[in-house]
Each structure stands twice: as structure tokens, then as C-alpha cells.
Amino acid sequence: MRRIGRRDIIAAILVALLSGAVFTSPPLHALQGLSLDILTALRGKLLSDRRDPASSPVVVVAIDGETYDTPPFKGSPTLTWTREIGRVLASITDGGAKVIGFDVIFPSSIEQSEIPFGDAPLGARMKGFDRDYLIALRQASDSGKLVLGEILSNDHPDVPYRAQQLAVRNNIRALNVHTDTDDVIRRMPLSFAVDGKPVPAMAVELASRALGAKPEIAPSGAMTLAGYAIPSASPNTLALNFRGLSRDVPTFSFADLRACAEKGDRDFFRRAFDGKIVLLGTVLNFEDRKLTSMRLSGGFDGTPAARCALPAPARAAQAPRSDIAGVFVHAAAVRNLMERDAVTELGFPLRTTLTILFAAIIACAACVLAPAGAVAAYIALTAVYAALAVSLFVHALALPLTEPALAGLAAVAMMIGYRFVIADREERFLRKSFAFYLAPEVIDTMVASGKMPALGGETRNVTMFFSDLSGFSSIAEKMTPGELVALMNEYLSAMTDIIEGQGGYVDKYIGDSIVAMFGAPADDPAHARNAVRAALKCHQRLAELNAGNAAFAGRDLSHRIGLNSGEAVVGNIGSRRRFNYTVMSDTVNVASRLEGANKYYGTAIMASETTMAQTGDAFAWRELDSIRVLGRGEPIRVFEPLAEKGAESAEQKKAAAVYAEGLACWRAREFGKAVEAFERTAEIDPPSALFARRARALTTNPPPPAWTPVNTLEGK
Structure with a gap:
């Protein structure tokens, strides 16, 4: 163990500051999401956090593969299912459900079909087909127990067709999700601006109605629901806590419920849905699948609930998947709000401070210990920190995990390099090197x-x-x-x-x-x-x-x-x-x-x-x-x-001017113009050819808003 001098302390501080600042910087923001993924996986693998499905305040009614394979739905277009959905909706409402949210959208009706059928369009011949469905929507909506879903978009909004909107008196809320830059859903929006006013998202609306309390939004954007201050490290979002990996959400097959409604078993609907928040959505193998922070651990599409009328189909034991049906994302958000169990993430200042502190400890260890000992100390300290992070995540507090681990790794590498290049050079030079005389x-x-x-x-x-x-x-x-x-x-x-x-x-x-x-x-x-x-x-x-x-x-x-x-x-x-x-x-x-x-x-x-x-x-x-x-x-x-x-030369002047034009467009995110500029000299100028390829790629796949025009070179 060597003695630490003043120069070593300064070097350790600088290394810690540099590595901490780098790994918590905006370009590496994806590391924050990766920490959530790893913590979710470790908690799911190491600790038993599965709860009794019967205690879940949320249940899912799944339009699943069984529904598509069961008469009368088998072979029938989904547009013709509305009356049966209305029957099941009425039975669930009568069964005492607190509120029902639709994670499915019917943007059109069979009554709107203009396909010729005989001497009139098909829609004209089907007038009145959706009447019973619309009546069921109106009755559930008027009792405050129904919220339809929509997708807000400036380009391609997806909304229920007009008759449904009128039937529910615009009791419609957004189903949009918050997707990180790596296409993973870790957070859910809390509200959306509609006509300049904040409107709660679907999950918030359902929890609000179930709790009988309206959400309160502070000027800062922070939201409170029934006294619960929803933690939001990212403004206007809720960090999802997938406790139980979605295994504890009872899931009913729509086909079985339809048969149950036809059977008239009201007691079953009361047992299944009394006091519950119900989400209706599709649960299929290849449709509306979402990557979430369960992608490393594997998640589940709920757990099969009790049956009423149809025998349970033969199926293999449910295995965890990297993706889950989208309806369970909303179910997790609703449950987090009801149980006050959303993940609390540290803000940027605290994350950065904690990362720098961890890197400083590792850097000091690397000053004192030999390289092998420094690496061993890094591994041991990282394991201890990870155990602490997992234990706190059990209580829904998410410490940064990947940022300190990577910053510590960088710190130990830089400190070993510092000692090799600077701190220990005198002894190394005396023992191992010889020099030439100056000319x-x-x-x-x-x-x-x-x-x-x-x-x-x-x-x-x-x-x-x-x-x-x-x-x-x-x-x-x-x-x-x-x-x-x-x-x-x-x-x-x-x-x-x-x-x-x-x-x-x-x-x-x-x-x-x-x-x-x-x-x-x-x-x-x-x-x-x-x-x-x-x-x-x-x-x-x-x-x-x-x-x-x-x-x-x-x-x-x-x-x-x-x-x-x-x-x-x-x-x-x-x-x-x-x-x-x-x-x-x-x-x-x-x-x-x-x-x-x-x-x-x-x-x-x-x-x-x-x-x-x-x-x-x-x-x-x-x-x-x-x-x-x-x-x-x-x-x-x-x-x-x-x-x-x-x-x-004249050719150099021309190439330089064209290149400067293309570079300006590149930095202004005008990638199409950049391609046009660079391609003018790409055949004779390798840098122009390189930028033309890069700009063309970003034209097809635009970068995120946090993108900066800096090229990071991975090699020497």
C-alpha cells in the first residue's frame, strides 16, 4: 500500500469529477433507464415480491387468442363484435366495477361501411347494428364508470368513431405512453394539454374515479392524487413500478365472460369485478407488445383468473417474455397510483453527486492499492452498492446503478493510467528505460x-x-x-x-x-x-x-x-x-x-x-x-x-465552400440539405462522402432532441 500525496488527491478528485460528469451527462441519459431495468430484474430474481392476485385493485379483460378462436367471434370481423362487448360491459358494470377503461379503440363502425351490397351500401343495410352497444356505453358513462381510450397525435390521431364519442359524452382519455430513446417504456405521462388545459391520462383518470378524488396539478407541473404526491423525476411522468412482474393482475378471457353473460351468471360478475378497476384490452402474441423495464427480467401477461362458462383451453405454462401486452402497462400505472407505489427516482443533481462520490471512493482506492487490488476493491464496492440499491428498490426508491458502476470503472482505469504515466514514472524510468543522447x-x-x-x-x-x-x-x-x-x-x-x-x-x-x-x-x-x-x-x-x-x-x-x-x-x-x-x-x-x-x-x-x-x-x-x-x-x-x-487550388476552394455549407446544415439538423451539399463533392472528397452517408441515415431516422453534432470516435 503506497502513501497518497497531495498530487494524488487532486488527481483522484479530478478523475471522479470527470467520470461522474460524463456518465450522468445528457448524451448518456439512457443509462438511467438501464438502471431501472437492472433493478427490476435483480428484485424479481433475488427477492419474492409477488402478491396475491385477489388483492389487485386492477383486473384485465383480455381480447385474447381464445376469443378469436371461439364462436361467435371466430371468423368474424372485430367491427361486428360491438354488441357482444356491450353485453359484457353491462354485466361488468352491474357486477359493481368502480370504473372501466378501454385500451381498445374502434375508430369506425360497420354501419359506416360504403362497400356495395345489393342495391345499397353495406352500412345502410346494417343501420342500427351498434344501437345496443351505444346504449351500453351511454349507461356506463352516465354512471361515471366508463372511460374510452384515444391516441393523441398531431399527424395520425386514433379516436373512437363519432357515435361512440357522443354516447360517452366525450368521456375519453389518452392512452399515449412515454417511450425512452431506446424504445423502452419506463414512465407514463400523467396529463396532456388539450385546448391549453391539462387533461389527465387514462391511468390517472381511472385511479381518480376509483378514489373519488380529482388530481391536483401544481404550477410546477407536480401532480397530487388523493393526498399522494406522485414522484416525477422526469416532469409530468410516473416511473412505473412493475412489482410482481405483472403476474399478480387477474386476467379474464373476453370469450368466457361473453358466455357467462349469455348464461346470466350475475354472481360471477359480482365476485370477479365488485370494487375493481377494469381494463379492456388485447392480449395477443404479436400485437400491441411493449418493451418495459421488465425486458431484462421478463414479464407476464397477468395471471389467468377464475372461469365462468367455458372450459379453460389447454395451454403451456406461461413463461416470462421480454415484452408484455400494452394493457398491462396501463394496469401497472393504475395500480401504482392506487397503492402509492410509483418508483421514486433521484433528480439529476443527486444522481450526479452520488455518482461522483462513488467514483471518488474508487479513485482513492486505486491511489492506495496496487492495480489488481484496486480492481478487486472496485468489484467488491460495486457489489455492496448494488445490494443497497436493490434493498431500497424494494421500497420503490431507485438509486442510479449503471452510472456509478461505469464511473467507478472509468475512475479505476484512469487512476491506474495516472499512476503508470505520472505518479510512478520516476521509479519506472530508473528501472526499465534507457535513453539516447540529444543530437x-x-x-x-x-x-x-x-x-x-x-x-x-x-x-x-x-x-x-x-x-x-x-x-x-x-x-x-x-x-x-x-x-x-x-x-x-x-x-x-x-x-x-x-x-x-x-x-x-x-x-x-x-x-x-x-x-x-x-x-x-x-x-x-x-x-x-x-x-x-x-x-x-x-x-x-x-x-x-x-x-x-x-x-x-x-x-x-x-x-x-x-x-x-x-x-x-x-x-x-x-x-x-x-x-x-x-x-x-x-x-x-x-x-x-x-x-x-x-x-x-x-x-x-x-x-x-x-x-x-x-x-x-x-x-x-x-x-x-x-x-x-x-x-x-x-x-x-x-x-x-x-x-x-x-x-x-480552385478545386480546394470549391470543396471547402461546399463542405462548410453541408456542415452548417448538419449542425442545424437540416439533414436533407446536408445530404444535397455533401453529395456535390462526395466523389472526390472522402469527408464529404462520410458526412453524406451520416446525414442520409439521420434523414431516415432523425436523432432525439438531445442530439448534439459531435462525432464520438470509438477507436484510436
């Missing part, structure tokens, strides 16, 4: 500048230069060792001459890669400008080698160059007798990432915004994108240098 030319430059770097390093503003040959490994496989050495010596010599000719210092060669810096060891106020000029000259020189050097014949080599400017620690690292003049900082890491980022865009040179800004007006540039590179949470604006100012 005489570099020493002469340092002496002439009058500023010798101190042993151990100093902070300087530099521009880092990273280059790498594209696809070199596959080329090297086809060459003899002698050919490979001749090729590399020629290439590295040519590139090094250009870099040093522009005042740069080659830090190291890594195979075919070159790491160089400008601005150290000698002061160079124009280090960014000289680095960009060197990159352009290197790119031009490689083209000349490909065209005129025998060692390069037929190879068609290309390279990628990344440039980044900023503060870095540079100096002599090693002993007083042997040392290596090198550089370390995040500036270096970003330059390395930008070199690799070229392959995503098909470019040869990529520079950060800081480098571009420090070159003044010496070059013609075009902005490529805003990217988030591996290992960094904050986005970076990246640019491509085209040529010396005034030396760019």
Missing part, C-alpha cells in the same frame, strides 16, 4: 536559445506532431527484411529532414510512426505555424517519393498526421548522465488521437482548433467536424490545412 544540433539550438530545460521537466507551450503510415503492416508482410529497411530509412530520413528544417524536434520513432514536437527544446513563438508547414511539406514529399523513388515503386504509400498545440511537460527524463529529452501531457494524447482520426474521414492531416488558432492567417483551412476522441469527454473542433494562404 548535437538540438543541444546547439538549446544553448543558442539561452533556455535549458531543467532535469525532470518544465511546462512549455508546444505543438505535437504525430504521423503514421497507413496500412503499413500489410505492405511490410510482402517485403524482404532488406527491402523493408531500405524503404523505412528513405522515408524516415526524408520526413525527419523536413521536420528539423522547420525547427521541429523528433522525439522518437515507433516503427513507421514519427513523434515530434515544435516549440521545444528551443523557444519558437511560431511553433504551430512551423508544424503545419512541416505537415504539408511531408505530405507533398511522400507523393514525390511514391512517384520517383525506386524503393517506393508500386507501394503507393500514404500517411496520416495529427497536430495539437497546448501546454506540455518537456525536459530531460532519466539520470544526470543519460537522459531522453521527451514530452508528456494530454496535448500529446490528443495529437495521437487526431492522427488516428484521419482514417475515419479519409484525410491526411488533421489539426486541433488550438493549433489552427495559433497559426494566424498563414494557411487556408476547412473545419472538418467536432469530435470526441477516445479517452476524452469534451468534444474537439478539428480542421484540415489545405495549403499556404493564397496557394490553395
